[in-house]
Amino acid sequence: MKSHARTYPEHVRAVLVLGLPLIGGHLAQFSIGLTDTVMLGWYGVDELAALTLANSWFFVLFLMGGGFAWAVMPMVAQFHARGDQVQCRRATRMGLWLSLAYSAAVLPFLLWAKIPLLALGQKPELAEAAQVYLRIAGWGVVPSLSVLVLKSYLAALERTQIVLWITVGAAIMNALLNYALIFGNWGAPELGIRGAAWASLLTNSLSLVGCIAYIQITLPQERLFQRFWRIDAEMMRRVFQLGWPIGLTNLSEVGLFASSAILMGWLGTIPLAAHGIALQLTSATFMVHLGLSNVATIRSGNALGRRDAENLARGGIAVTGLSVAVSLITIGVFLSIPEALIGLFVDSNEPALPQILAIGAGLLAMAALFQLVDGAQAIALGLLRGLQDTRLPMIMAAIAYWLVGLPACLLFGFAFDWGGIGVWMGLVLGLSVAAVLLTLRFWRQKLPQQKRV
Secondary structure, three states, rough: OOOOOOOOOHHHHHHHHHHHHHHHHHHHHHHHHHHHHHHHHOOOHHHHHHHHHHHHHHHHHHHHHHHHHHHHHHHHHHHHHHHHHHHHHHHHHHHHHHHHHHHHHHHHHOOOOOHHHHHHHOOHHHHHHHHHHHHHHHHHHHHHHHHHHHHHHHHOOOOOHHHHHHHHHHHHHHHHHHHHHHHHHHOOOOOOOHHHHHHHHHHHHHHHHHHHHHHHHHHHHHHOOOOOOOOOOHHHHHHHHHHHHHHHHHHHHHHHHHHHHHHHHHHHHHHHHHHHHHHHHHHHHHHHHHHHHHHHHHHHHHHHHHOOHHHHHHHHHHHHHHHHHHHHHHHHHHHHHHHHHHHOOOOOOOHHHHHHHHHHHHHHHHHHHOHHHHHHHHHHHHHHHHHHOOOOOOOOHHHHHHHHHHHHHHHHHHOOOOOOHHHHHHHHHHEEEEEHHHHHHHOOOOOOOOOOO
């Protein structure tokens, strides 16, 4: 007989049960960067602009390396659906190996970030301040990528609650460390942007300790770290083949947004600071879509393991509908109270506040335009990754972001002289093309045949 075909309400409930902790975890993870932005915004606009530049550069490299962690999630979900825990363990270990190797390769580009930032046309004082931050925080790429692998492993096993609580604990610790080290509170030295860097590095390191401790204590039967030093060449090849296209897809998207920060830097410190605030707000809403995308990956990976086409399609519709609902709410908020949102990030006595509010409100209006398409491309990518379809989506993302989005940013922002609004119009166009291409890719491909049980 056929496996049970869930109704749409059942799919929505399943997505929410699995997805709400993941969404909470992503929001908590995001709040680490948000805390840096808010507190350095209170500390000074120059420091805020430098942090925006530094974080853009860090996340370009981090998310490209995150492809191996994202590859672990659909692989473990598929193996878990089949009851094959040995394969789950093998895939996760090699995801860790590849992430550690990648971290070592990119660390010099973080520690000496001033060189590429100057080559990209940034002001010397901004590039210097960004390097000061990354000379400390850049080391966090090692624990950050390892944590991403272990969270993918735990999420694929549907242990999403612990992913949430580890991340919430990290966010709280980061806020306390920022408060102490940026401003010199509680007897700590006043380190400014260096304090934010130390807080991020310590937080990421302790998150890794927490993940390892949880796995060792609660999942000893999985033996995840037993004989960890042994390289599994066959599984490493499989994780690499699935992961590198995901990493380049991540690079295409985050590279577009990082390039937008570079372009905003050409316009000046105040436009860059406003861009950083608007980007933080849109990133917060994207964390919800990212959590739903993770659920899409897990559930489509499970469906692939069971060869269950009907539930794959219904689940895809359910998770897409939830993403659309979130987008509509976000659009309403961004359009109704932009000044109040932007004002959260800047000291009320800041002389440049009126300019930041004026520029930021316009950018948030553009951000409202791309909410639907940003969510749609994230969900489509999650569904495709669960089916381990990563190479053609990589090409589609490159076309959307680099052949359409970035040229449009330059055209609207500088050739048409529309400034920051024009740069963000280019982001909207790139995301729209990605959403259409990736969504059509999922719904037009041949779905797996349902398994008889």
